[in-house]
Amino acid sequence: MSSTSSHTFRVWAPTAPSVTLVLAQGSSDEKSHVMTKTPCAHSHRLGWWEVNVPGAGHGTDYGFKIPENKFKVEAPLPDPRGAWFPTSVHGPTRLYDHGRFQWTDRTWRGVPLAGSVLYELHIGTFSNEGTFDGAIKKLDHLVSLGVDAVELLPCNTFPGKWNWGYDGVGLFAAQESYGGPDGLKRFVDACHGKGLGVIMDVVYNHLGPDGNYLECFGPYFSTKSNSWGTSVNLDGPLSNEVRRFFIDNALMWMKDYHIDGLRLDAVHALLDTSATHLLEELSNDVRDLGAQLRKPLFLIAESDLNDPKLFKGVEAGGYGLDAQWADDVHHSLHALLTGERQGYYGDFGSLEVMAKALTGGFVHDGEWSSFRKRNYGRKIPSNVPSSRLVVFLQDHDQIGNRAIGDRISATVSEPVLRIGAALLLTSPFTPMLFQGEEWGAKTPFMFFTNHNKELGEAVKKGRRAEFAEHGWNTDDVPDPQAVETFEKSKLDWTEPGKEGHKDLLQWYTDLIKLRRNVPELAKITEMGALDADFDEEKRWLVLRRSEAVATVVNLGKAKVSVPVWKGGAEGVKVTEVLLASGGCEIKGREVVLEAESVAIVRYTA
Numbered sequence: 001m002s003s004t005s006s007h008t009f010r011v012w013a014p015t016a017p018s019v020t021l022v023l024a025q026g027s028s029d030e031k032s033h034v035m036t037k038t039p040c041a042h043s044h045r046l047g048w049w050e051v052n053v054p055g056a057g058h059g060t061d062y063g064f065k066i067p068e069n070k071f072k073v074e075a076p077l078p079d080p081r082g083a084w085f086p087t088s089v090h091g092p093t094r095l096y097d098h099g100r101f102q103w104t105d106r107t108w109r110g111v112p113l114a115g116s117v118l119y120e121l122h123i124g125t126f127s128n129e130g131t132f133d134g135a136i137k138k139l140d141h142l143v144s145l146g147v148d149a150v151e152l153l154p155c156n157t158f159p160g161k162w163n164w165g166y167d168g169v170g171l172f173a174a175q176e177s178y179g180g181p182d183g184l185k186r187f188v189d190a191c192h193g194k195g196l197g198v199i200m201d202v203v204y205n206h207l208g209p210d211g212n213y214l215e216c217f218g219p220y221f222s223t224k225s226n227s228w229g230t231s232v233n234l235d236g237p238l239s240n241e242v243r244r245f246f247i248d249n250a251l252m253w254m255k256d257y258h259i260d261g262l263r264l265d266a267v268h269a270l271l272d273t274s275a276t277h278l279l280e281e282l283s284n285d286v287r288d289l290g291a292q293l294r295k296p297l298f299l300i301a302e303s304d305l306n307d308p309k310l311f312k313g314v315e316a317g318g319y320g321l322d323a324q325w326a327d328d329v330h331h332s333l334h335a336l337l338t339g340e341r342q343g344y345y346g347d348f349g350s351l352e353v354m355a356k357a358l359t360g361g362f363v364h365d366g367e368w369s370s371f372r373k374r375n376y377g378r379k380i381p382s383n384v385p386s387s388r389l390v391v392f393l394q395d396h397d398q399i400g401n402r403a404i405g406d407r408i409s410a411t412v413s414e415p416v417l418r419i420g421a422a423l424l425l426t427s428p429f430t431p432m433l434f435q436g437e438e439w440g441a442k443t444p445f446m447f448f449t450n451h452n453k454e455l456g457e458a459v460k461k462g463r464r465a466e467f468a469e470h471g472w473n474t475d476d477v478p479d480p481q482a483v484e485t486f487e488k489s490k491l492d493w494t495e496p497g498k499e500g501h502k503d504l505l506q507w508y509t510d511l512i513k514l515r516r517n518v519p520e521l522a523k524i525t526e527m528g529a530l531d532a533d534f535d536e537e538k539r540w541l542v543l544r545r546s547e548a549v550a551t552v553v554n555l556g557k558a559k560v561s562v563p564v565w566k567g568g569a570e571g572v573k574v575t576e577v578l579l580a581s582g583g584c585e586i587k588g589r590e591v592v593l594e595a596e597s598v599a600i601v602r603y604t605a
Contacts, residue, residue: 006055006057007056008050009050009051009052009062010050011048011049011064011217012241012245013066014241015219016066016068018034018067019035020035021034021064023060024061025076036050037049057097058097059095060095061094062076062092063075063076063078063091063093066217070216071213071216077216077217078213080214081172081248083095083096083173084173084176086176087176088159089157096181101185104193110296112296112298113261113300113387113430114387115148116197116430117146117433117512118431118432119142119150119434120151121150121434123175124486125491126138126490126491127491128490128493131177132183132186133187136186136187136190138493139190143194143196144509145512146509146516148196149197149198149199151200151201152200152201154168154201155178156202157170157211159210159211159450159452162450163450164400164447165201166203166265169212171202171245171246174257181257188257188259197261198258199259199260199263200257201265202263203265204232204264204265205267205269206228206229206269210451219239222234222235222239227269228269231271234270235272235273239274243278243281250282250286250299251286251289254286254297260297261297262286266303267302268303279301279320280314280319283299283314283320283321287320299321300321304327305377306362306377312381322388323430325391325392328348328357328361328363329389330393330394332354332356332358333424334408337412337416337419337555338408348363350536351536351541351555354423354534355532358423358428358532358543359532359543360379360527360530361429362378362379363377364377365377382528382529383526384527385524385526385527386428386429387429387524390430391429391430392433394434394437399434400446400447403467403477404444404476405447405478408420409442410442414503415582415596415597418504418507418582418598419596421511422511422553422598422600426521426543428525428530428545431515435491437508438508439501440501441491441495441501442492445489447480448482448485449481450481450486456480463480520548520549521545521549523545525545531543531544533566538560540554542562542564548603549578549601549602549603552564553593553597554582554593554596556595556596558595559594559595561587564601565605572603572604572605573588573589574601574602575603579599580597582598584599
């Protein structure tokens with residue numbers, strides 16, 4: 001501890017009989033300080049304790065002792081808002097001074113979500129090192145590819161050294177095995193220096209089971225439940241401070257780590273009956289922060305509801321989020337290209353459904369879902385910008401939640417992969433790639449954890465039982481606790497330059513460049529202005545982005561002649577092939593495509 005500094009420690013524990021701050025626990029320098037309740041004129045801010053400690057500052061280890069806590073933990077507890085966990089999620093917490101880092105991105109003015117191409121990556125498997133610094137070394141590849149922003153799987157503190165990130169418990173701290181808070185700041189700073197935005201995936205619907213001590217401090221959880229167990233307390237007694245906990249966390253990433261946007265995990269599991277939903281309150285606060293920082297900040301939801309209320313403006317009765325992931329577009333692409341129809345793919349796979357996804361965003365927009373056994377979803381209003389849907393051919397869930405973590409590149413041929421990439425990157429939505437997709441990576445992305453032995457065994461058994469119900473041989477399901485499962489999921493960076501990979505990488509690069517340079521592909525379109533034709537029997541599809549540019553696809557095994565314009569319009573004429581994969585030829589108003597080919601063309605109408 002510095003003799004010239006001091007720090008005021010604060011913690012919310014509204015029902016605790018007392019709180020004691022413990023410094024340097026277990027060492028010869030261990031000291032205890034009794035904390036006092038903070039007087040507050042506002043009843044909704046009651047329950048805070050504090051103590052000022054001369055000499056405390058950056059690098060001071062600490063924890064809080066709370067007698068009679070829910071889990072009867074006698075040792076000092078980690079700070080729920082702790083910014084640094086250098087040894088374990090179980091503590092001690094270490095003070096971190098955000099002002100010490102020397103940023104070089106002062107001229108960075110942010111990146112708008114609309115018009116961007118996103119790139120999802122997992123820090124632990126993106127590079128051989130599995131760290132923020134290791135990922136920095138690969139940023140030139142992303143710049144060359146042409147993407148605008150990276151979307152990081154959760155990087156807040158989780159138990160063990162490797163994890164997808166969705167078992168996080170230290171919401172305000174960056175994972176130490178990745179490089180800790182300084183490492184994350186170096187990564188964001190480097191991204192901004194190369195013109196790349198950074199999006200952070202955050203999880204507010206649950207916390208991991210190992211190291212979650214929130215209930216020792218106060219009523220952070222309710223009596224409701226979601227898919228992961230007990231739901232967070234967003235609308236019950238003393239919920240104001242719980243809501244503030246999550247909102248402050250979101251703002252912290254954007255202020256202290258210069259993050260440009262957040263992806264909010266599974267927001268349908270945020271059970272909130274308040275008149276102002278947490279998501280609306282959060283979007284208002286983020287909008288205010290963006291005005292203060294003078295740069296665009298944005299929120300992307302993951303939701304299982306197909307409800308446009310999430311991304312409709314507050315003034316239109318929505319929550320005001322900027323976008324949401326559109327799983328229906330993924331399911332349509334995946335089922336169409338692979339032929340898979342099991343589980344939730346059962347309603348997908350036809351060209352008719354693909355056309356509906358590409359023009360309407362939601363396939364289930366109020367119609368019957370055979371998987372859910374009920375009517376599901378709601379139609380997106382025609383005046384909503386199509387950029388508010390984030391779409392993908394692959395992502396961490398759709399790969400990693402397959403039994404063996406196999407990518408679509410392990411199932412379909414390169415010509416078919418090229419068609420999928422073309423439909424994705426010429427779509428009217430906000431496209432997102434998953435790490436390695438651009439070169440057809442052969443490495444899997446499997447589910448992996450580094451839990452304690454008891455919890456790890458339970459996760460392994462539960463996962464194998466789940467896949468057994470779907471007909472998988474459990475011997476084929478990797479052990480999520482095995483270090484080999486994690487190591488095999490790391491990208492092989494020798495692949496991009498090899499035959500069978502480099503040509504696909506060039507195709508992705510060319511598609512992104514085309515999206516940038518052709519105004520009709522770059523523009524933000526209203527949902528009601530989208531148009532597509534198809535022929536199920538001949539296996540062709542046309543996606544028109546305007547009355548001048550179209551993506552023409554032949555998924556069949558034979559050559560086919562495809563009209564770019566429906567009906568018998570006499571003046572229609574294809575004038576130019578902007579980009580193509582496979583053989584193609586212009587014949588008046590038609591494009592003749594070889595089997596499993598795609599062309600992006602310009603035409604006059």
